[in-house]
Amino acid sequence: MSLLPNHKSKFDKKLDKFFGVKLDGLDISVINTLADTCPAQLLPILAANFDVDIDKLSESTARELIKNAFEIHYYSGTFYSLNKALKLFYATTNVKEWYEYGGAPYHFKLELEVSKTGINQESLKKTDEIVNTYKNVRSVYDGVSIKIATKANAHAGGYLMHGETISVMPYVLRELETKTGFYHANTFKTHEIINIF
Numbered sequence: 001m002s003l004l005p006n007h008k009s010k011f012d013k014k015l016d017k018f019f020g021v022k023l024d025g026l027d028i029s030v031i032n033t034l035a036d037t038c039p040a041q042l043l044p045i046l047a048a049n050f051d052v053d054i055d056k057l058s059e060s061t062a063r064e065l066i067k068n069a070f071e072i073h074y075y076s077g078t079f080y081s082l083n084k085a086l087k088l089f090y091a092t093t094n095v096k097e098w099y100e101y102g103g104a105p106y107h108f109k110l111e112l113e114v115s116k117t118g119i120n121q122e123s124l125k126k127t128d129e130i131v132n133t134y135k136n137v138r139s140v141y142d143g144v145s146i147k148i149a150t151k152a153n154a155h156a157g158g159y160l161m162h163g164e165t166i167s168v169m170p171y172v173l174r175e176l177e178t179k180t181g182f183y184h185a186n187t188f189k190t191h192e193i194i195n196i197f
Contacts, residue, residue: 035066053129056122064088072134079108082134089126091116092147108135109142115149 008016035046043062047054050069054062065072065088075081079095086093092113098105110131112119124144131141 035063053133056126061088076134077136082131085130085134086110086112086127089117089123089130090114098142103142104140106138107140107142110144111147112144113147113149115147119146119148 033042033046035043038046040059043054043059043066046066047062047069050066051073052065052069054065057065065085068084068088072081072084075084079097083093083095090112094111096109096111098107101109103109110127112127117123127144128141135141
């Protein structure tokens with residue numbers, strides 16, 4: 001059955017019939033275009049179709065971005081889409097609007113938690129690209145606050161020495177005096193190295 005209108009030429013109808021027969025014989029069930037399971041070679045093609053940039057991203061991050069592309073584009077121009085896109089790169093992101101930090105109207109800034117992923121010049125450039133792609137046109141980007149938490153192992157030790165001497169003699173005690181000494185010492189040493197390139 002042809003989908004071409006009746007007024008089309010015989011040549012068009014022959015082409016339609018030829019390609020219809022050829023395509024009907026294809027088993028398209030083996031074609032996988034799901035971002036989670038498709039071959040890695042298809043990722044750039046899927047990214048182009050979903051209008052997302054996966055350049056210099058890891059395979060897992062690229063798959064997540066493609067998988068969420070529809071939702072990100074659907075809400076494009078909102079802080080929701082900006083947060084959704086940034087969460088693919090950073091564990092915790094927070095968009096602060098101008099009234100939350102005392103900025104000028106229509107301004108916003110980002111708070112990024114990078115304790116697990118780390119941050120470098122390239123990821124900051126990627127962050128700026130994401131912000132400019134998904135933010136509202138009228139909104140002004142005031143920059144980013146970076147939070148890095150560190151975990152330290154603390155060891156504590158203690159020592160207590162206590163003694164008492166009692167002598168019992170035939171005479172009656174009029175007064176009993178006890179002396180106790182308590183000594184406490186603490187030591188704390190912190191080093192922080194920050195490299196800014």
